[in-house]
Amino acid sequence: MHIVILGAGQAATSMAARLRTKGHTGPITVVGAESVAPYQRPPLSKAYLLGEMGLDRLVLRGDSWWADHGVDLRLSETVTSIDRDNKTVTTTHGQIAYDTLALTLGATPRRLPASLGGSLPGVYTIRDLADVQAMASVIRPGMNMIVIGGGYIGLEGAAVARKLGLDVTLLESAPRILGRVAAPQTADMIRDLHRAHGTVIREGVQIARITGTDRATGVELADGSRLPADIIVTGIGITPETALAKAADLTIQNGIATNEYGVTSDPAIWAAGDCASFPWQGARHRLESVGNAIDMAEAVADNILGANKPYLAKPWFWSDQFDAKLQIAGLCTGYDQIVTRPGDAAHGGSVWYYRDSKLIAVDALNDARAYMIGKRLIESGKSPDPDLIPTTPDLKALL
Structure with a gap:
């Protein structure tokens, strides 16, 4: 049985390793669009950006592991379509036939529309290695940074920027930070932590646009006031990567919908990680966390090999700030x-x-x-x- 895994992140790595551990001896192919082997994402915007962790420590498995375990890791290769009838995927390098297909496609950061200046040079997101390397190449102590978004991504970015010596203003359009994910009491603790370290937090402010022509120069608020900036970071959430699945006519419900075992609406296709939603405790959930990427990928691997056990999530998360x-x-x-x-x-x-x-x-x-x-x-x-x-x-x- 040839198992093809699309996406080369934490979930893909965990799934491939679990398949081998559980005795699968058939071919495994992992396809990823990035040029580097699968790596940890959480340290990117923290230890890596701070220069405390190099790429060698970010990677999840050394180069030799993939070869030693007979996993064909195909990097810099983008999947363009899935042919469910013929059980093939088309990539920028050709076609790959599969017996079983697993989608571990992750998620993509939300961006401000181009009409609001979101595509101007000097506006960054924090999601992958290229994002952080691009930002690291330009930031310098004393710069003015504006962070748009008061969720965990934005707050973590603001904390690192302060540690690097930048002046940071964080803007949140909702009445308070962490409005969707935490109680006011937790938000109060985090706000106090940031203000003690010099972060300026402004809540309940609406953004009219990012200013600048050839490059972002600041943010204009809805009240007409302007805030200058040398660099702007947007942390306004992520969306599950579902384009391939949708084009293949798989069911989409807040991500690629799976049943309790990780199977999509096509019995030959499975999904796990940030891109997948699953039934649990009487509702459909999609969890954005390293813990879920590992646990669900391993559960799906077991079920691909016949375990037939429902995935029972045990949600846990963390956020390092200062x-x-x-x-x-x-x-x-x-x-x-x-x-x-x-x-x-x-x-x-x-x-x-x-x-x-x-x-x-x-x-x-x-x-x-x-x-x-x-x-x-x-x-x-x-x-x-x-x-x-x-x-x-x-x-x-x-x-």
């Missing part, structure tokens, strides 16, 4: 009660989310113990009395 680490367990969607617990660090503490008296998520800033206890409680289905969260001296007692 010298602080925010760790997140669970999904806070639909919470109706919040409990906070102070931490020992100057910038720290935890936020506990409940829905219908059930613990569903925990945000922990510089509080690894709260994160680990919360994660274990959520995964075991235990929900301590909310009143005990701030008053229990040792959180381990809640287990």
Whole structure:
């Protein structure tokens, strides 16, 4: 059985490795558009941009691993179409026949429209190695940077820029940062952290356009005011990469729709990672995280080989900003009660989310113990009395 994996990131690497570990001896082909072997993305905008980590430490597997495990890694090759009837994919280098196809295509960053200046030189996104290398080649201490977007991507970019000595203003159009992904209490902790490090955060501001003709020179706000900038970074979210799947007439629902085993609407095609949505806990979810890319890819690999086990997600996330680490367990969607617990660090503490008296998520800033206890409680289905969260001296007692 020839298994072809489209996309060469974390999910593809995890899937290929799992297939070999579980005993698949047939050919495996991994096709990626980038010119470098699969690498970690989270450190790009942090340790790599700061010069603390080189490309040699970013790569997920050394060059010899692919050859030693008989995986045909095809780089700088873009897939243009999928022929489901003939079970072939067409690439810029020709055609590849498959018995089983896996889509681990990831996601692409949202960009400001060209009509608003989003395509001007000097406007950057943070998603892949080329993005970060392009930005690293121009940033210098003392520059003015404007970050558009107050989600985790924008906040992490702002933190690194401050550490590199840039003057940073972050603009968020919603009433507060992290509006879609975290409670106000978590946003308050992160905002305080940034302001303590000199980041200017402006919330509830609308952007009219990016100024400049040959190059971005700043941002004009809806009220007519202008903010000068030497460099502009947009962190306004990502969208699942579904174009190939849609053109092949696969079902699309907030990503490439799969069933609980990772199979798409075509039984010969599977999907995993940022591009895939799946049923879980009575709803359809798509998780954008390294943890999900690994776990779902491995589950799909097992099922390709006949395990026939539903993928049961265990969501966890993290965000490094300055010298602080925010760790997140669970999904806070639909919470109706919040409990906070102070931490020992100057910038720290935890936020506990409940829905219908059930613990569903925990945000922990510089509080690894709260994160680990919360994660274990959520995964075991235990929900301590909310009143005990701030008053229990040792959180381990809640287990």
